[in-house]
Structures are given as C-alpha cells and as structure tokens.
Amino acid sequence: MDFSKVELTEDEKAFQAEVREFLDTYVTDEVRKHDRDTGDNFDIGVHRALAEKGWLEKEIKGAEGWEGGFSRVESRIWHLERRKAEFPWVTWGTTVLIAHSVAMFAKPELRDEVLQGIYDGDIRMCLGYTEPEGGSDVATCKTRAVRDGDDWVINGSKMFTTGAHNCQYCFLITNTDPDARKHKSLTMFLVPLDTPGVEIQPLWTVDGDRTNIVYYSDVRISDKYRLGEVNEGWTVVREPLNKEHGVVDAVIDGLDDVSILQHQGMYIAKAADAVVAEAAKEGPDGTRRIDDPLVSVRLGQSLAKVEAALASPHMFGRVALAQAMRDVSPVLMDIAGPTSVLPIDEPGADLSRAEYVYRWSPLTGIYGGTLEVFRNMIAQYILGLGKPVYAAPKAPATS
Ligand SMILES: Cc1cc2nc3c(=O)[nH]c(=O)nc-3n(C[C@H](O)[C@H](O)[C@H](O)COP(=O)(O)OP(=O)(O)OC[C@H]3O[C@@H](n4cnc5c(N)ncnc54)[C@H](O)[C@@H]3O)c2cc1C
Structure with a gap:
C-alpha cells in the first residue's frame, strides 16, 4: 500500500475544479432534500447532466480499465468529491456493478445496445438476487426460468430490488435446474422491466430509503437477454457479488477505498x-x-x-x-x-x-x-x- 500524498498535475487540478463546479451546480440542497424525502437515491436531472458531460461513460470505462475512461487519479477525484457532495448514488452504483457482467457475458447485440444506453443516461440496472425466503445464500434461488422455444418464461419474486422503479433492466438470478447442485442450477438474465408480467411494489426501510419487491408472473423474454451459459449463472454473478460484498482487494496504488461502505x-x-x-x-x-x-x-x-x-x-x-x-x-x-x-x-x-x-x-x-x-x-x-x-x-x- 502506498501512503504517500498524491501531487495533482495542473490538468488534474483543473479536473477537480470542474467536478466541484458540476456538483455545486447540479447536486443542490433541493436534490439532497428530494433524496431524503423519496428515499430514491437517484436523481434524473443529475444523471442526465452527467450523461451529457460524458462522465457516465468515462466512469465505467475507467472502472473497467478501457480506453477513453477516467484515469486512476481522475476516478479518485470524482469519487471523493461526489461523496462529499452527498450525490444520490445507489442506482448508478448498481448499474456500474452490472456493466462489467454485461460486457463480459451478454450477446454482442445486447451488450452494445445496453452499454451505449448506459453511457447516454437512458439505461440503469438493478440487482435481483434476494428472495422473500432469504438472501444471504443467493444460490438457493427459487425464481424459475423455463425454456420455451427461443424464449424463457420467468416466475417468482425478488425482495429488496433497490432502484427497480428507476431502472430499465434487472440483473436477475434464476433457477433453471431445480434438480442440480445449487451452484449448477442458476442462469442469469438481464430482464427488461417493462416486460408484461413484471410488477414493482415499493418498500420503505426505517431510514426512509425506498427499495422494492418485484413479482415476475409468466414473464416471457427472448434468449437474447440471457447472460452467459445456461446453468452457469454463478460464473456471471460471482464478480459483481464479490465487489458488492467488499471482498476484493484494493489496488495497492492507494487510489482505491480501503473497504466498501x-x-x-x-x-x-x-x-x-x-x-x-x-x-x-x-x-x-x-x-x-x-x-x-x-x-x-x-x-x-x-x-x-x-x-x-x-x-x-x-x-x-x-x-x-x-x-x-x-x-x-x-x-x-x-x-x-x-x-x-x-x-x-x-x-x-x-x-x-x-x-x-x-x-x-x-x-x-x-x-x-x-x-x-x-x-x-x-x-x-x-x-x-x-x-x-x-x-x-x-x-x-x-x-
Ligand atoms: C436497504 C436494503 C437494500 C437492499 N438492496 C438489495 C438489492 O438491490 N438487491 C438484492 O438482491 N438484495 C438487496 N438487499 C437484500 C440484502 O442483500 C439481504 O437482505 C441480505 O443479503 C440478507 O438476506 P436476508 O435479509 O434474506 O436474510 P437471511 O439470509 O434470511 O438471514 C436472516 C438472519 O440469519 C443470519 N444468517 C444467515 N446466514 C447466516 C450464516 N451463514 N451465518 C450466520 N448468520 C447467518 C443473518 O445474519 C440474518 O440475521 C437489500 C437489503 C436492504 C436491507
């Protein structure tokens, strides 16, 4: 771990000033108050402004180490400044977590469409792991996906799908083989939340945050929305789960948070x-x-x-x-x-x-x-x- 202080270059100082100005302009007291009042942890005005600035794309590309993204120092500046500004971050956070799996496991036509939609601010994604009967062991999933020709039919329910009401897709764990060992029974889908049969109901927690219970009743989606191989969902979900759980080592350049939360x-x-x-x-x-x-x-x-x-x-x-x-x-x-x-x-x-x-x-x-x-x-x-x-x-x- 490198504990030395980072000396910012002139360009980095200018970037930091630009970030502060952006946050002052868009993350206003009204935005923060609205966030407390609704528990949404998402603000469409701030999100659209970020898309327009090209920073949604730069954050994802920076996180993935792809060309055109924020540098490590720029990413650090962006994260620290927006945290200080109390930027409503949850729905964007889940989107960033899932983007990696979309890039790795989606079929090319879905991958390109979804990534571009994310960069443009039109697509957000939420996590559909936990079920009413339990969440600590996500592999004991009961939501069923059954193959029907080129389609899949999904039935089940998910608890605590935070941000679903502001998202276009849910990164959904399903069970596609109830007779198999649990880690060999799972298949992941990116389910469009406007598909008939999806019902999102609000749920407020004691601190005023809004999350959701989402019901899937005969939800029919094309095989295009499958991520990774059938019954190999554990391979797809493992990395975002590890990141969310905070069991990934911080990079030793000192520019990562030492832990989550x-x-x-x-x-x-x-x-x-x-x-x-x-x-x-x-x-x-x-x-x-x-x-x-x-x-x-x-x-x-x-x-x-x-x-x-x-x-x-x-x-x-x-x-x-x-x-x-x-x-x-x-x-x-x-x-x-x-x-x-x-x-x-x-x-x-x-x-x-x-x-x-x-x-x-x-x-x-x-x-x-x-x-x-x-x-x-x-x-x-x-x-x-x-x-x-x-x-x-x-x-x-x-x-
Ligand atoms: C505000 C909020 C937002 C959330 N957002 C999302 C989301 O966006 N998407 C999503 O899929 N989920 C989300 N969750 C769900 C969250 O991940 C689960 O609540 C969590 O994983 C625990 O699962 P559970 O509540 O079903 O508890 P259970 O797994 O049923 O556990 C019940 C109790 O048993 C204990 N327990 C369970 N297993 C063990 C063990 N092996 N050893 C010791 N003790 C154990 C637990 O500590 C707990 O006290 C959210 C939850 C909250 C509160």
Missing part, C-alpha cells in the same frame, strides 16, 4: 464532527459541554472508533464501519440532545445526521451481506477457526 462512513464522520463542534461552543453560563469529562471521553471514544473503521481494509472495514455507525450514532444523539431529531432542512439540522445514521446503520449491516455472515467469514477464512457448527452440542455420555 466508505460513503456511509463519511456520514458518521460528519455527524461526529458536527456534534464535537456544537459541544465545543460556550453556553450562556460560559461553560463548554466538551469540558465535562463524561462528554469528552464518550466523544473521544466515538471519534477513535470511526477513524479506526475508516482505515480498516477489506471485509474488516465493512464490518467495522457498519458496527461503528451502530455504536456511535446513539452516543452522538445523546450528547446532541433534542436537536438531533430535527428534520434535515431545519436550522441546526446538521446534528440530525446522528439520528439519520442511527436509523440507517442497521441496514448497512444487512445489505451486501449481513454482519453475522461477514464475522463468520473472517473467523473461518482469515482466523482459521473452522466452519461454524449450528447443531446443538451433543449430550455428555451418561455411563
């Missing part, structure tokens, strides 16, 4: 800074709350926990950040007092970030894999503690 981590860091600044102000009686050891110790512990989480790599960072959000947000609310529950557009609402993070943090320990699953993975694969056994311990022998 850094965007979420930025919110708890900002919430902590706001509460520290407030506690350091003199009150009407001339005292500062931060001088009370009960306050300073709790704030100090919270800041240390957030910093350690932000610096932890790979799946350790994923677990540490989700846990730090859960642990630190109630402490911050406690110290901020009643102001911590102000709506976002009220004066002094900076402190309400703590309350928002408090509602958000449980979800960060669920989506992209739960904390329990990741703790088991760390125990099993990194600490070498063996596979967890859930069976009841054997009763001791009586004679």
